[in-house]
Amino acid sequence: MDKFGEMTVFLRVVEEGSFSGAGRRLLLSPSAVSKLIARLEARLNVRLFERIAGSIRLTEEGARFQRASQRVVDAMDEAESVAAATDAEVSGTLHIHTPLTTAKYLIAPLLPALMEKHPALRLEFIIGTERGDFVKQGIDVAIHSGRPTELSLIGRPLMPRPWVIAAAPSYLQKHGTPQTPDDLLRHRCLNFTIRTQWNAWTFRESDGALKTIDIPKHVGANQGELLRTLAIVGLGVVRLAEFNIAADLASGALVPLLTDYRENTDDMLYVLYPRGRVLAPRVRAFLDFLEVHFPASARAG
Numbered sequence: 001m002d003k004f005g006e007m008t009v010f011l012r013v014v015e016e017g018s019f020s021g022a023g024r025r026l027l028l029s030p031s032a033v034s035k036l037i038a039r040l041e042a043r044l045n046v047r048l049f050e051r052i053a054g055s056i057r058l059t060e061e062g063a064r065f066q067r068a069s070q071r072v073v074d075a076m077d078e079a080e081s082v083a084a085a086t087d088a089e090v091s092g093t094l095h096i097h098t099p100l101t102t103a104k105y106l107i108a109p110l111l112p113a114l115m116e117k118h119p120a121l122r123l124e125f126i127i128g129t130e131r132g133d134f135v136k137q138g139i140d141v142a143i144h145s146g147r148p149t150e151l152s153l154i155g156r157p158l159m160p161r162p163w164v165i166a167a168a169p170s171y172l173q174k175h176g177t178p179q180t181p182d183d184l185l186r187h188r189c190l191n192f193t194i195r196t197q198w199n200a201w202t203f204r205e206s207d208g209a210l211k212t213i214d215i216p217k218h219v220g221a222n223q224g225e226l227l228r229t230l231a232i233v234g235l236g237v238v239r240l241a242e243f244n245i246a247a248d249l250a251s252g253a254l255v256p257l258l259t260d261y262r263e264n265t266d267d268m269l270y271v272l273y274p275r276g277r278v279l280a281p282r283v284r285a286f287l288d289f290l291e292v293h294f295p296a297s298a299r300a301g
Contacts, residue, residue: 009036046061049062097141098125105246141272142271156270156271164241166237167236171236180258181201181261184213188235
């Protein structure tokens with residue numbers, strides 16, 4: 001087996017967590033996979049796996065080889081895609097990692113146009129509030145808040161994300177309307193349970209100074225969409241992205257609060273993708289599509 005084939009088997013073992021699992025996927029016997037990994041270790045003169053009580057675990061050298069091998073395999077796949085595909089032939093499965101609210105309110109409404117342009121393209125969403133692992137989860141592109149700190153990722157600004165504090169009319173009728181940020185300390189508030197900067201609510205005072213309040217979390221959730229529902233049914237005061245509740249504000253299902261204290265320093269949504277790769281046609285097609293619909297992405301180039 002050539003070096004590329006060895007890398008493919010090695011990565012399958014890592015993915016499956018066992019020689020037998022990799023063998024089933026590759027139609028090889030566990031002993032054949034084990035012998036191949038042993039030959040690879042002998043050639044590299046390193047141990048890639050620790051064998052412990054019938055299980056395997058990557059060594060430090062194995063983890064480094066995994067990262068390097070994944071780059072090689074990805075590059076080969078992308079080189080073949082670039083050579084074989086034209087814009088009219090964009091195909092394959094695009095794996096998109098993003099929070100539920102971003103997928104539901106920003107991306108989903110645009111997908112009919114994307115699929116009409118590229119009918120052979122398949123989409124798989126990986127929903128998560130926190131950023132995923134591009135290699136382990138097979139992510140092609142992600143959409144999240146904040147510029148990435150990882151050197152392995154490129155972050156292209158997608159759009160600013162204003163935040164709005166709101167509550168249902170039924171809640172306000174029963175508990176009153178907060179007039180100042182400090183009034184929130186006496187109200188039932190809905191907040192995220194995950195560790196995030198969104199848990200602290202920041203306001204701009206009349207003198208221009210910023211004031212951050214550690215809001216009590218009477219009811220929490222790790223998804224903004226559930227917090228939206230809880231607010232609509234009158235459970236409490238919520239702070240969510242404007243695109244998440246724009247229709248509710250327009251219909252009156254939610255009422256904006258403390259607008260005179262609005263911070264007006266919106267955070268930015270970014271589209272993320274791996275650095276240093278020739279982009280697969282499916283990824284390039286998606287990025288180009290976003291440029292058409294999100295001017296901030298187009299300006300970022």
